[in-house]
Amino acid sequence: MFDNLSEKLDKALHVLKGRGQITEINVAETMKEVRRALLDADVNFKIAKEFTNTVKEKALGQNVLTNLQPGQLMVKIVKDELTTLMGGDAEELNLTGSPSVILMSGLQGSGKTTFSGKLANYLKNKKTKKPLLVACDVYRPAAIDQLHVVGEQIGVEVFSDRDNNDPIAIAKAGVKHAKENGCNVVIIDTAGRLAVDEAMMDEISNIHKAINPQETLFVVDSMTGQDAVNTAKAFNDILNFDGVILTKLDGDTRGGAAISIKSVVDKPIKFIGTGEKMEAIDVFYPSRMADRILGMGDVVSLVERAQEQFDEEQARKIQKKIAKNRFGFDDFLSQIQQIKKMGNMKDLMGMIPGAGKALKGLDIDDDAFKHIEAIIHSMTPDERSNPSKLNSSRKKRIAAGSGRTIQDVNQLLKQFEQMSKMMKMMQGGGGKKMMQMMQNMR
Structure with missing residues (x-):
């Protein structure tokens, strides 16, 4: 980023x-x-x-x-x-309505439909809301199908009416359906166009007047730079929206839109999209983003993500295993799964102070763990529980089964041993020292 x-x-x-x-x-x-x-x-x-x-x-x-x-x-x-x-302080969503109505606007291809799903997922899991997604893109049947797929994926109801070509009527019916079915947030996904045009602006403006949403959000692809800023200005002149959503920020190496959009439209960036997964959504904190831009990392966001995935019961079990020297590869695998749930690997590394510069030029992607997982899955349950049993013949079999070399297997065993030692040290009060070291890196 x-x-x-x-x-x-x-x-x-x-x-x-x-x-x-x-x-x-x-x-x-x-x-x-x-x-x-x-x-x-x-x-x-x-x-x-x-x-x-x-x-x-x-x-x-x-x-x-x-x-x-x-x-x-x-x-x-x-x-x-x-x-x-970039805006000073983070800005919260206005969720005071009953139900609260959020109108999504933006150009086609900006990631609006996907982000509607991400926002619904965020409100459901982090704000304990019961959201309803409403499909108001009457021009692109695939958009309705896409929203239904997204809704099913995150367990959120989607309201649509394929026989109706009036987006205002669909939006109103969606809000009515939400009231009747106990949904307290309505997210309305509207049609996008390939460019700003009068018909599009009239339509989104009429929907806005008809439903009077608590929040009108403008979704824009951050990688389009100044084009994103200019489009935001055109939409704001018509809609007077409440906030900006920057998508595809994980692929943006420049950052022009994030830095200048607030100055141009005088509206806050409220959320950012940082990957393809439904969990890849973050509240936009200008101070934390400034830290990252200047290579200082973002330890606070990293800790918050870790806490979201932290399983206390599992942690207690692993602690007992470490204390008894019974930490095995199944436990190692479960830790990897938790890390993967935290988000895009390159994004996570960028949150560690100094790591961006140290890892410059290295290709870090979401498949970073696939070779490790392949090796572990090629072990028998007994070998995963008792790594000390891995002799040369077993290593040879595991290498062949995972499509890796014996050197790769040996390297993983060495890493596992180092990790086990580190975890034991953490239990002995070394955790505080490690946190202090990370803070000093800032």
Whole structure:
């Protein structure tokens, strides 16, 4: 996420991060590089210029040049200004209605239908709501089918009327159905177009007037950069929407839309999409995103994701096994499954301070564990419970069964042994030390 921008900002701020003397000339030159990095990230020129001018003024106003640690103070100013530029504080959804109605808008291909499902899943599992998805795209039958598939996948009811070509009537009927069936949130998925046109704007505007939603959200593909910002402005002029949803952020190496959209439309980014899975949805925290852009990681979000997948009962069982030296490959496999549920692997690694730079150039994907899983699944239940039994002939059989080499099997055994030792150390009070180490990496 935003790899190119992070790398360029890191290079721009490198001079100032040192402890040597910093001059007004250094600051001016660095701000030129920061501006260039923002422009390369497809940030609007006016916004990039205003941003660097503000940072420069604040830096000179706060006596950065005479500070004992000028580099750190300068990075903090850049981080604070990035946070402000992206909206300052996270914005909650307005769920005060009975039911609360959320209208989804956006261009075709922005990921609107998929994100409607992600939002329903989020509200169901994290906000204990009973959502209803309403299919109002009457032009694309596949959109109705897609929403039904998504609804079935997450266990959320979908309201549709294939015989009706009036999206306003369908939206109203959907809200009525929600009231009659105890659904307290209605998410209305509307039709998208390949470009902004008058007919589309009239239709979405008429739906908006007819149902008077508590929340109108604009869904946009973050990878389209300034096009995303311009489209957001066109929609906002008609709808006066309440917030922005940035999808496909996991594939965005630039970050122009995330950085400049708030300044242009003066509406907050409320959620981001970070992958294909239904769980790949995050509340947008400008401060945490600024940390990630500047290569500081995002430990808070990482811990939150880990806590969501944390199974206390399973953790107690594993603790007992570790204490008795009975931690086996089945337990190792269960830990891998929990990690995979936390989300996209590259995104998770980006949350660890300093990891982005350390792992630069490495291909990290969601299949990162597939070879490990193949090796473990090629073991017998007895071998998984008792790794010490794995002699050379057994290793040879496991390698052949998993399509890997004996070296791969040996490497996994070594990693497993190291992990077992680390987990034992964590039980002995080493956990606090490890957390302190992670905090010091920031």
